[in-house]
Amino acid sequence: MTTAPARTAFEDNDHKPVGHGRMLRKEDPRFIRGKGRYIDDLQLPGMLHLAVLRSPFAHAKVVSVDTGLAEEHPKVRLVVTGAMLAEKGLAWMPTLSNDVQAVLATDKVRFQGQEVAFVVAEDRYAARDALELIDVEYEPLDPVVDVRTALSADAPVIRDDLEGKTDNHCFDWETGDAAATDAVFARADVVVSEDIVYPRVHPAPMETCGAVADYDAVDGRLTLWSTTQAPHAHRTLYAIVAGLPEHKIRVVAPDIGGGFGNKVPIYPGYVCAIVGSLLTGKPVKWVEDRSENLTSTGFARDYVMRGEIAATADGRILALRTHVLADHGAFNGTAAPLKYPAGFFGVFTGSYDIEAASCKMTAVYTNKAPGGVAYACSFRVTEAVYLVERMVDCLAYELKADPVALRRKNFIRPDQFPYRTRTGWVYDSGNYAPTMELATRIAGYDELRAEQAAKRERGELMGIGVSFFTEAVGAGPRKDMDILGLGMADGCELRVHPTGKAVVRLSVQTQGQGHETTFAQIVAEEIGIPPQDIEVVHGDTDQTPFGLGTYGSRSTPVSGAAAALVARKVRDKAKLIASGMLEVSVADLEWSKGAFHVKGDPSASVTIQDVAMRAHGAGDLPEGVEGGLEAQICYNPENLTYPHGAYICVVDIDPGTAKVTVRRFVAVDDCGTRINPMIIEGQVHGGLTDGVGMALMEMVSFDEDGNCLSGSLMDYLLPTALEVPDWETGFTVTPSPHHPIGAKGIGESATVGSPPALVNAVVDALRPFGVRHADMPLTPSRVWEAMQGRATPP
Ligand code: MCN
Ligand code: CUM
Structure with a gap:
């Protein structure tokens, strides 16, 4: 154990030139000069602008949508309604929890702020103005607002789009051993119960969500720059939803101004931008405003919990029991591994060694925005x-x-x-x-x-x-964890160039966490190249290996492990080459950060940079060793x-x-x-x-x-x-x-x-x-x- 003295943050590994240590962020020179490149900085020739018309009602029938006047606006190029999307089979899309969500409303609107139509125009102002020219006739319905009465018999049914749905029940979930827990409660000296609400909150990242879609009809390629925390997973889902071949889709996450889980889901706005570009043949930009972000994108929490704790009179905790009523909004847009509809709530036994625990959860639909897992929640x-x-x-x-x-x-x-x-979780240490x-x-x-x-x-x-x-x-371990069938493993690739500079390619994507620095440090620690000489490439599906993205603080546990292991793989190969260069067997070599030495002969050594040049240079390599110095892996956490x-x-x-x-x-x-x-x-x-x-x-x-x-x-x-x-x-x-x-x-x-x-x-x-x-x-x-x-x- 290492401990820091109070009120200081300086530590043992403060000033290491190579590897883990308190290094200034490589990305900051760009950010502090105002040279970050966010979605809204992107300007493409001929680019059009998209604005979304949203529902003023929490729950209403959509009787008709008249776009005539909007289409007459001189700067408007395209107006699209739910009915038009329905004709192309694109009015609904899957959510990350295997529910469906309307891209644009067809039958009903189910929360205030829901997407109803969109306009593509020559500039952002015209697009916004034209929204007011769209005439929607709504027939208001009673909304379901209180999660506690969502399941009462007279509550209006929100999800009548789902076949046979007669109530607002979303799912039930249970963990632990209810009978064992009840038995422990029955013999406890003390039982305390309390009603506890974790209110609905919003991640509210500094940058709102947005996208630029650019479809090239000639070679059938779609490039989507978007505010995404998971570029590869999004690419696969677009391929599945829109039916585009996956190798023709490139998803790029440029600099992201904060995500906090808000940028894990696929939002209707992204899909609208893609449709807009497909139909106009031009690049289309959509950037939501602050109110759109706050009212329509992934919220967090919204759990109404009854907690019960059982203990002995002298304070030995025996058991925990809880009932949870979970508000999932109008569509179950929770981003969590499929087998875990309540995320990792199962760790509610906390840091304590207790005898029994159980949780029963009921999740319901309400007339509110979808979401649930976001805002730095660790699922x-x-x-x-x-x-x-x-x-x-x-x-x-x-x-x-x-x-x-x-x-x-x-x-x-x-x-x-x-x-x-x-509840079955294995705490590692x-x-x-x-x-x-x-x-x-x-x-x-x-x-x-x-x-x-x-x-x-x-x-x-x-x-x-x-x-x-x-x-x-x-x-997470792919045997247990996947997002819509995609296993939660991460690829990583490392190339060392002839002059000993390196490029590491990650599947995760930073939203401000400093990956350009820390992943260079991980690789530096393993292969002894200074972090300044290691470029981190991420956030572009064309440039990086497949992986599931950044959320649940998984970058270090999963991609961080991948980066360390890929660097070790490169180092192993470097060792073979070094043995040839020093004319000794591999067993006679010692590694100390950045160089191989012959055991017992400190004067005989080669640096990793020497090896890199040799790997690409003239002359023979040891038997069976290919040229080049690079490796790729896919890491599946245990x-x-x-x-x-x-x-x-x-x-x-x-x-x-x-x-x-x-x-x-x-x-x-x-x-x-x-x-x-x-x-x-x-x-x-x-x-x-x-x-x-x-x-x-x-x-x-x-x-x-x-x-x-x-x-x-x-x-x-x-x-x-x-x-x-x-x-x-x-x-x-x-x-x-x-x-x-x-x-x-x-x-x-x-x-x-x-x-x-x-x-x-x-x-x-x-x-x-x-x-x-x-x-x-x-x-x-x-x-x-x-x-x-x-x-x-x-
Ligand atoms: N780190 C480290 N040593 C460790 C663990 C982490 O130096 N033992 C460093 C990592 O290298 C990384 C940072 O700390 O640079 C965070 O690492 P990690 O815990 O792996 O989390 P992720 O990189 O996967 O980031 C996701 C996490 C989540 S899920 C939310 S939500 C959140 C958060 O990060 N969103 C953020 N922090 C955020 N910080 C910023 N600035 N912006 C967000 O949107
Ligand atoms: Cu739960 S918010 Mo973070 O996992 O992107």
Whole structure:
């Protein structure tokens, strides 16, 4: 274990010239000069612009769509309706969860903001103007807005497009052992239950979604530049949906201004852009505006959970039980491995060694935008961790136990790893106590408790919140995990050029995580070429091997492993060549970063650059060795990786206004081997900020007619530097035993771990009012309600 002193981020591997270390980001010179290349920067000759007409109603019959006036607009080239798409068999497309979703509405609109028609015009303004010339006659229907009544007998049926559908039931899902869990609950000394809502939130990336489609009718090639986190998977789906041959489709993800899961699904807008280009023969650009992004693209969470925890009187946690009502919106657009309709919610047993657990989930359709798995969620580990970490605090409340001590007492012990949970997940490695210990040390936990006691005497409201999480990231072993039948393995290719410079080609795609830097560092560590001499190519299906893309913090666990292994493969070949150059057997060679040495003769050595030249140069290579120095692999992970962390938050609440101020936040993360500490710190800072947003400010809400009330950043509040404290970070290192370099993912850890710490802190501050739980977002009005002893309004 390595530990960082409090309030510093500098580490042992700070200044390594080669390999893992705190290296500045290679992509930043481009970004800080304003030279990033985003979708909307793309200008092609003759390019046309597309705008989408969206439904004002949450639920309505589409009686007629009259496009006559719009077509007369002098700058309009094309107007397309659902009926026109239906003629081509393109009105519906599959979602990532094997449901179907309307590209353009034909029969009904099912959420406010749903795509109804599109216009392609000579410029963006004309396209927008012409939308107003389209006359749609709607016949409004009662909307289903409240997830709790979606299944009642008189609820209107939203998905009457599905054959035989007579209700709004989406799916049921169960995990764990219900009977065993009930038995443990029956003999427990203490049982605590609580209703917990994880509200609907939105990833709200800085750049909204968009695409430029360019169909070349002569050679039948489609190029689609789009804001996608998964270019290869999208290419395959376009091939399947549009019937275009896959080798004629090129999907390019240029620079992406934040994804956070929002850019995993295929949106109707992308398909409309493709149709627009097919029909006009011109490149067509579609870029949505902020409101379109907030109201119609993949949301996150929206779980209504009943949690129950059973324990002994002295605080030994015995079992967890939960019932979940999941709101999936109008189409099940969840992006998750097919066998996992609730994502990885099954890890809701958290970091604790318990006897039994069970979960029963019912998912329903409502008249809201589709989505569900997004916003740095680790495939719903966010919801799972929030549930268990709130329940452990509810138990601490009832037992009058210290939340740190209660957690420590129940941790899975280091000797129990690999640890199989009661819901069947195998945690690869973990060492929880030292991580918790470091967090309490940085925070000065005992002093904080003393300060709190003194303040309570004076009627001041100070809260200390703790959370501990274990994530499951790196989907995933292809025997269990696929997206619409595509196995979740990743290709990687490495070429070393004659002069010893290298190019590594990845199937994953960065949205700001710094892959151009960190993947160069992984390869550098393995073959000793400086990271500056290694170019990372990604985000272009024509340039990179197939793989499933970036989400679920899988890039490091899966593609990171691929990059290390492909580099080792190249190094193995380099060793054969070096043995020829040094005229010794392979067994007599030693590798030390960047060069092969003859054992016992330090003067006899060749560098990797020497070998690269030889591999391409004149002269003989050893028997059976081909020229060139390159390799390709496809990596199928053996298991997920399970990073963990301990977070401690300190809040002050103004007793007069109920406003919460986050005074301090300590985050100790363990993501195994750390590739770039600076980038990790950036990921953690971002995720913690997300956590403050969700815990205190963010919520997608609807009125009773299904109007989305958070369609702008005036209403959907995002945190800024003003709402967040100076983050205090630390780390421990528990390598993954099955990952070639021991690395685990980090990209979503802080978003997963921080909301419970914050809510636990607020609830802790409200202890004098007898508050055991209050739902996010803890706005002043909600905190005020809690102080008055009233439950959170839905
Ligand atoms: N890293 C490291 N050492 C480790 C683990 C990771 O140095 N042990 C580095 C990686 O090399 C990478 C970064 O940290 O540069 C994140 O790695 P990883 O945890 O593998 O996550 P991904 O690269 O797969 O990123 C996806 C993850 C997800 S799913 C969401 S959602 C999210 C997140 O990343 N979206 C982001 N962080 C984001 N950060 C930015 N700036 N923008 C987004 O859209
Ligand atoms: Cu769940 S958001 Mo990320 O996995 O792209």
